[in-house]
Amino acid sequence: MSSPSEQPAGVIHDLGYRRYTGPRLGGGAVARSFFLTGLRNTYGLGRSGRSKVLPMILLATMLLPALILVGVLVQARDLLGLDSQIVAYSTYPITTQLLISVFVAAQAPALISRDLRFRTITLYLARPMGRSTYVLVRLASLAAATFLLIAAPLLLMYVGGVLADLPLGRETGRFLGGVAGAVLLAACLAGLAAVMASLTIRRGLAVAGVIVVLLVSFTVVSTVQGVSSVTEHGTVGQVAGLFSPYTLINGVQVFLFDSPAATPTPPEGTAMGLLHLAAVLVYVLGSVGALLLRYREVD
């Protein structure tokens, strides 16, 4: 037993532990694996069984109508005299928008609000990954997950259509147009949802906020478009289309790829088409900017 007056005799021994001398992956690899984890987490992979339920059900429900459409196309093509897809690729996302909205609204907080709420964000930011990388990669994960949800049924319809002997070249062109639309729609939706989710640590509030914005904007836009198409105020309806991601992207597809319109007042003329394209840019860049601004002071 040592008395308190004795000199402290502790020493740090060099036990000969070896340092890590292997290759160190750089920031790119960090960002890549962070992206992949985020993408897996949006579908509940690598999370608890209960968090797989909702995204998987939504994905299955997205695919179901496409499967039925393909079945009808294959079985009854000669009977009904069909020579193209029953529902256009560009119309499919607007028809199934409720499912897409619920997916984005439910999964954006899972990626973004939880990091803020459980303070995981401090751990991420303590790593070599910078703030803007964190924001951009999170956004990219969400957008990629949303894109998969939108594009999977389109791919199913395309494969089914080609197997049912629809003209290959024409079908490929239309499918690629649909995929381009899906990319833009996923970017717009993910941006909006990520901004809303980053403003609150309450998961429920974030979900409700995203749904309110998407549902209200679409209902208002379609009401205004319906009214303006009846009353010959076409321009009002075309401008109104800018204010909901779904009608906006449908307008862009009508303008760029000459897809059949799914709204009563699609954009007419080059100026209106360019305005739609500019609006997409504003949505995407605006939400990236807002997110960077939001995360500048997070701690």
Added chain:
Amino acid sequence: MISRTIVRLGVLSVFGRWRGALLLLLPVVLVGLAVVVRVLVGDDTGAAQNTLNAFGLTVAVPLVALLATSGLVAPEIDDGSIAYLLAKPVSRHEIVASKLLVAAGCVLLFAAVPLLVSGLVLRPADPDLALGFGLAGLVGGLAYCSLFAYLSVLTRHAIVVGLIYLLIWEGLLGGLLDGVRWLSITRWARELVDAVAGVRLVEDLPLWYAVAASVVVVLGGAWLTGRRLRGFNLTGDE
């Protein structure tokens, strides 16, 4: 039967953060839309009914109820502070009644009154239509509040479940299958509009059934919520 402290705290938690802003957004958009439609179409019965029905009664009312109710019970369960409330010698039914009173106030202020105002904007000559939609908004909103309150003590994912019920059952299936009208709060509210304003929004649904079903949902939901709170079990996240 009503605890004033719980009401006061409930009001604070509904308008805290930016939930209040979201709640305020809905009536503003509703009245704004009514003005736009009025300017574009003029005084037109069909457009007025469509706007009030498609946006007001079907989207705005349930969303106001959802936002208000989810601000009252779910956050407290989420962060566990409901334990302090439940530890007080206050009847669980009294807690639920006080919280639902706040939600009812929100529905009146942010759904029913804006519906009345937009009805008057769209059809100044026909106050019955505005009155019908205002009343239906209030009754439907109350029923939704009760339902969502019960959902929020049943599951942690009350908002998502409530939204799925709203979008899939009331929205998607309600539009496809006529039989849904017997189990759809929005359709009962539409029947009320029919009765007050003399229009035809929903077919073949007796008024007494719509009223009775709404009352049953309001009272039953509130009672079940209180009952569930009596034996409440706080569990961890996910």
